[in-house]
Amino acid sequence: MTLTEETAAAPDTRPAPDGSRPSRGRRTWAAAAALRWTALRLLALVVLVAAWQAVVGAGVWPRVLVPSPGDVWHAFVEASTVHDGVRGFSNHLLVEHLGVSLRRIGIGTGYAALAGVPLGLLIGVVNPVAVILEPAVTFLRTLPPLAYLSLLVIWFGIDESPKIWLLVIAALPPIAAATAAAVRGVPADLVEAARALGAGPVSLLLSVRLPAALPEILTGVRIAVGIAYTSVVAAETINGTPGIGGMIRDAQRYNQTDVVIAGIIAIGLSGIVLDALFKGVERLAVPWRGRA
Template identity: 80%
Template sequence: MTASTADAAPPTPGPPTDTPHTPARAPAPTPSRLLALLRWKPLHWAALRLVALGVLLAAWQLVVVLEVWPRVLVPSPGEVWHQFILTSTTHDGVRGYGDHLLIEHLAVSLRRIGIGTGYAVLFGVPLGVAIGLLRPVAVVLEPAVTFLRTLPPLAYLSLLVIWFGIDESPKIWLLVIAALPPIAAATAAAVRGVPRDLLEAARALGARRWSTLGGVVLPSALPEILTGVRIAVGVAYTSVVAAETINGVPGIGGMIRDAQRYNQTSVVIVGIIAIGLSGIVLDALLRGAERLLVPWRGRA
């Protein structure tokens, strides 16, 4: 006998055919995902910097319009721009400021900074290596390096003028003394921080003392040494105004100092902006050189 239809198993219900299909929603962007998107769009960062600069200029102009301070103390952005044009060109027979263009003032200061920092690297790196490796040298010379590092440039400028006169020598010496301690201190710390495993491995392979120094110690310490050089350049740049206090024209610091005597605030602001912008460019060049010389930094 065949089974009855009442005893048959009920059919499994399938999905309804009249229900409309709802598309899946994309996940909402999280803050980390937004940051990842912005990281690949440098134009966003450039636009942000332009907006910040615009806000700063607007606030500056507002302070001038409200006359919070006298105009001789806080000139308007337009007056500073006009002074920038005057110091950068020749007008009515007057060439720049002090018979030198702004770019010439800046070039003279950069040359002094380059010479002073070059001598500081030449003597500071060997001094730092000796302090880091030789305990007797560290006992004798490390306090002297720390002593010089804590002195402001103006503290010994008068002494340098007495010794070397008012020509180029005291300016170069001041920048050398200002830039040498950061380089020596960074080099000594970097040399002391070389991993012992590398030194023992080099000795196990038969490397001699000078080979270890040139093949292991200095390459391992080079990233920190370059950081010390960057810091030294910044210190030298902040000291250039003090170095050019005496007979500093041409020179950007001498221009600022001379304009300050005659209450030419707009010229002072032009000099400050020139120092800041050139410092940004110089630091970017140093960071680029650091990436070329030590490409392994941050990867090992």
Template identity: 75%
Template sequence: MSTAQLKTRAPDTGPGTRPAAARVPRPARPGREAAQWLALRLIALAVLLAAWQAAVAAELWPRVLVPSPGDVGHAFAVGMTDGYSGHLLTEHLAVSLRRIGIGTGYAALVGVPLGLVIGAVRPVAVVLEPAVTFLRTLPPLAYLSLLVIWFGIDESPKIWLLVVAALPPIAAATAAAVRDVPGDLVEAARALGSGPATLLLAVRLPAALPEILTGVRIAVGVAYTSVVAAETVNGVPGIGGMIRDAQRYNQTAVVIAGILAIGVSGIVLDALLKAVERAAVPWRGRA
């Protein structure tokens, strides 16, 4: 056989070899895949900023209504160094996050036991579940004025508003999770002599914990979307109060900087809650 024939000869496909077409490609490494997703997000962000700058350069809207990305960056830098309304941007954000933490904490202290009882005791569900649904459908501004009348314009109405906003998602998620606990698990515990309290605390609660934590995450998001409304009344310091004051003087760049601060901190907060959820319920999503 000549040298040319050896070069053009098809590869051996005998029992000991695998055809090239049948070879399974190696899966992408997790680190490489994460880098690819990060690059895609950065490209999307760059495209968005370029479109924003192009719209400003074309003067589609007045500069006072739509500032450039550079104007917003300058407003953000000023907020970090000199501050607005007498406080730094970080101080405004820290106060708002503290209010969210307190409001969501109180909501969890009440909402989780309430959801457990609603999910486990049918007569209680008949009485209280419509009230939870009623509160869940109300926008925060609907009862903010009432809270101001009851508690004044200091810190109390803000905390109460966040509590009322965050409680229904936690109670509803807990009740639904308790109802979804497998019946075989409950019957097995009863066969072993578990009473109602033991069933609720040692069987239903651990089984429902993943969905309860999801409800807490949702409640934090609801509280975050409500904090601007809560801080429209005497909300300085606070990111919502800062945005309100900037809106009064048509400081659009400051308003956008505050919105971006809320969004970025919300992403970080949600990532932290996901990490807590993974640590608390590592069995979630596994058989």
């Protein structure tokens, strides 16, 4: 085959004049890249598990402190099934513990978004409001959740209320701060063009500022969900069973390190899935992000 024939037979993967790749070439390139990254992640996981097993085999630490990967897997299976008449851990399956915690995170972050987005819009648009409320948002943002958990327990008891309030207070400041920064970052020429077309303050806020700031607002909500997830273990240290934090707390009391590690892994994996879902929502809700 001649060079000309080979060139004609090969798929065209060169970028188009507008910078985009041809459809077939783009799919092939994306699939190959995804395969490479997946293989790299699997290799890193295998190396990590092998190093973990080597440390356990060498007896560097007692088995009760550092269980083997097999011990953790066994604890994971036992916590997820009914065995010898025992239902999971603390009479709840692992998925039930995780589901309760995710429900608390969803409620807490939902309330935080309902309050934090309007608050951020006010801070970003109305200067007197910013002067009064922005220091308070910064103050709350710098507080660790455990600093006010005891106060919430005194106010609301040990039922669901202090857990939800803790997650609301943990998630609200990043949402409000991200919203305020996003609104302030809306291009001035865009605002002036809308005003020239007769847009009033409310129309300007809802039709121009809010859509332009929406990508950063969603990023703030995604960060807030992560903060709420890191706070849920603290929230569930008080009467938190069922709940993944309560499960870990109970396992720690009885030196069940394998159950603790299984719970931590469950939190991490569910956090990865949750973050991927939020990224998908961002792509659907703000398809114009990153485009002119």
